Amino acid sequence: MHISGVRKSHLLPILAPLLLTLVTAAAATDKSKPDAQEKKYVRPTDASLYVGSETCKTCHEDMPSKGFYKTYEDSPHFVTTMDTKKGPEWHGCEACHGPGKAHVEGGGDKTKIFTFKNASAAEISARCLDCHQYGEEHSNFARSAHLQNNVGCTDCHDPHHAKESQFLMKEPQPLLCYGCHLDKKQQFNRPFHHRVNEGLVKCTDCHNPHGGFLSRQLRATGSQDLVCFKCHTDKAGPFVYEHEAVKIEGCVACHIPHGTSNPRLLKRAQVNLLCLECHSFNVDQGAPAIPTFHNQAQKYQACTLCHTQIHGSNASQFFFQ
């Protein structure tokens, strides 16, 4: 596929360090230690392999940090210790870290128990999803952009030291998301923006960080319409006279939803320059060109002064009312 529009000068500074790091990483792979990758997490069911959380507490009450076990006791995960139906492989610390007997008998040998620190995102997530996979929220995480980029559950969640108690998040939104999505931080600090920094809207109101079936991990309304219409329902229609680009290409055909320096979150600073990009030439798609009396040096440059119902109208094919 011919790559055009991107000057070669852009590719070189991007690819060269990546290739260099790739070679370095490949060379630096610890060949002495076999990668303990699991195809899928298979929970050992032999009850004799498990010691119970109270045993873990004897060492880990204040290790690796003061009050370590207490933070787990106060967290939602502690309820697993009260489960009476499932086996010990679903209870307490060992529900995540695996059987602890060998670890205890080994005097705390770290190699005898699963530690999250050096595991891959796929391995970590496989353990979490063994409980949390079911339900619309998490069912697509295995195919999500996050996991495919080695961002696993513990990159955002911290079962032991959560700063945000809901969902055990490492940081509250949007601070957590900005840690990787730097370009979005600059967008939300533009003059016109969705109120994410103000706390009114969260990233997860529009995006499902655990993945989904739509691009950009976007959510949808209950009727599977654009997520924008959850709040901006008056733009949803249906309308007798649709502004077809809204329904076919979506709100992002004209708007930059995170933030921009342009009013109304539009892609262009002047409305007419945006409208004219489609309404020029009579192309097959039927967006008509402007009539000859629409002198752009006069009032006609303010397209929406007349075409007010620009998202669709029930009464006017020209969106006048």
Added chain:
Amino acid sequence: MQTRMRNMNSTRKSEFHTLMASLTLVALAALLTLGLPAARAQQDDEQKGIDEGNYNIKQSIEFGGRFTSVGGNFQTYDTFVNLQQGPRLLGFTMEMRSLDHHGTLFDSFYFSNFGYGGDPNMASRLRISKNKWYSFNALFRKDENFWDYSLQANPLNPTTPFANGPAGYAAPACTSCVLAESPHAFNTRRKLGDYNLLLLPQSRVRFRIGYSRNTMDGPVFSSIHQGTEQALFQDSSMTVNTYRLGVDFKMLPRTNISYDQIWNYYKGDTGTTDQNQNPLFQLSNGTPVDLGYSFNAGASQPCAGTFLATGFVNPTCSAYFSYQRDGRIRTNTPTEQISLQSNYWKDWDLSARATYSAGDMNVFGYDQTLFGRESRTNLRNDQINGPVEGRRVAATADFGVTWHITSKLNFIDSFHFNNWHDPAQFLSTECSFFSANLLTPANVFTPATTLPATCAAPTGTAAGTPVHTTSSGADVAVLLNSNFLKQDEKTNLAEFEYQFNSKMGVRLGYRFRHRAIADNFYSTTDEVFYPGPTPALAERGACALANGLLPTGCTLNGDGSVTFIVPASTPAPADVIFINEHAAVFGLWFRPTANWKISFDTELMSADNAFTRISPRESQEYRVRTKYKVTDWLNLNGSINIWEGRNNVFEVNNLQHNRAYGLSAMFQPTDKVGFEVGYDYNDVFSQILICITSSAVPAGPTTVGCAGLPGLLQELSVYTNTSSYGYFDASWTPIRRLTARLGANLTGTSGSALITITPNAPTGPLDSLYLQPFGGFDYHFGKGWTGKAYWGYYDYHEDSSNVPQDIFALRNFRANLVTLSLKYAF
């Protein structure tokens, strides 16, 4: 008009001396407080709570006030920031946790609030749960949305004076022509509530009940085009109620099947009137009229000779006496959804979802009544009403599978199907009355022929012959307009994913997307054209003589009227557009060390068609992200995001890109000092051929016409927008009780656009600075007590391009905001 939005906004800003007086009082209070015997201060992060009965209870409340001082454009400040002066409940949280995890009514209770008392954004969150029995989440948000950015929908009237105009409109300059506020302004309040209950969360069968309510109301200023652009006032009102019932079945091993029933009800009750009868604009009989927003004496807008020598409004101008539009929009959308998640089969993860939604839309009581004049058609009174109805039918199906081929190799496939269609129609009845000018009432014709609808004569009219023009519409019309729009979409993404080891992985895939877009139109027409002022003028519009003969469908009646009927007929075959997209996707991640992550992904897309001229037929996206914890006290983040697109076919020549480069560093050498700094550069570019007409670009030897569009010229519209964003955030705890913070968010934007076609247009946001420094401190002066003082500065500045009207419409502002508060936590 200039005072309309200030009157709507009841909280106004104080002068800075009031701020200083307030600060003095607070300083005195702080000194007194410091003089009190103080217990040893607690750190915020060690809030232990109290144990009461079977619960550990933590609470905090932060109460204070905001003090503001704003200079410059208040409307822009309210649009961007809208933080006003006054007391505030800045935050309240309450958290209860059962000590033995066997609470009576609940095991966990969490309630948090912020922004109450006058902030534009306020929210409350409630979570209550009892292990194994239920989990309830509630979120309530309120948003005050003020908008008045003066360039929005602004006709950019020049200051050319009007002969005989009233003060402000006459020589030496029409200063009142310049609109310093947006014709489209609003001050709305949105309330969003989401309430969800999950019953038996750990059982094999779970039940879910959800309710959401979204309301929006408030005053809105808008406009309508009817000869000129009259000002409208809307009392907006919108309500959406959504109900959801769901059940999850985990009866099969490692499999969950869910069913959801969703009902969505939308009500739109916005009423519209014209309340802009400016007392400066009067007819000779003393009646005020609305001449609209557009004033350009050189272009005869709103009309030639707008003001007579007497100073009264020319009665042949387009104007409104009154206008009203109502209609109750009701949309009812039930949706059924079934979903499945399973890893029942070894090595296979499956998820699937199917939905069906069939909604009905109706507009009850639609009625539009205008009283005024449209000069081109001599329209004086007009009423349109009739039922509107429509449907939205949508079916979706999604399927995803992950096949764990080996411990390192996965195959992933995601399929998405979406088919929706929106048929909708408006059966309108229109009664129109015509007269020669604003001073003369309409004459009402008495027809002898059978009419498709009965029209009641408006008050003040008299029997006689209407005064039409050749451009006048029908006197009586019953029209059925029915439109249909549909999209059928199928997308499949197939990828292979290989994880070499815990340090590196790669994926390669292919995505195919097929869309079929169809629209169609169907209409019937039953119109009657009355004669007047001459009998021949009944033969106008669709019944204008062609080669001396009435067109097909037109019938000359005995009373001189002409009837035009377009009967029902089979619609023509729909226009269908097919778009096929092919995309290659590639991703690579590696982790050179335990503390360093790098990811790269790219998507290269090619399509055989595009729906709009700005939809790319080819696009490339490249994303690089890295996070590196260099040491315990230094973290580095970086990202590069490049998107390139083009639709450079004949007569389009569209090229676009959006490139963002960002870097940030966080220093935390000790737990007493932290510093974060970052920079992001964003570069947006677009070029495309457009067809325009502009007196600023007259046709000449160097201009190119648009093929097939006589009278329009071709221009290459180039748009650039580059933005630099820098920020820093430093915190310092010199002593245990005191934490100081200082930072800033700074955004500078520059760019260019094809504004030569609109010489009056300021560069506006394309040459702007938005600076937001802030600073403050927290002081723990007693057990659980923290005093806070924060200062925020907001500076928005657009560099004027010396365009005359921008002198009156500068959108710059500077604001100091001080927030003082006391927080008590236990």
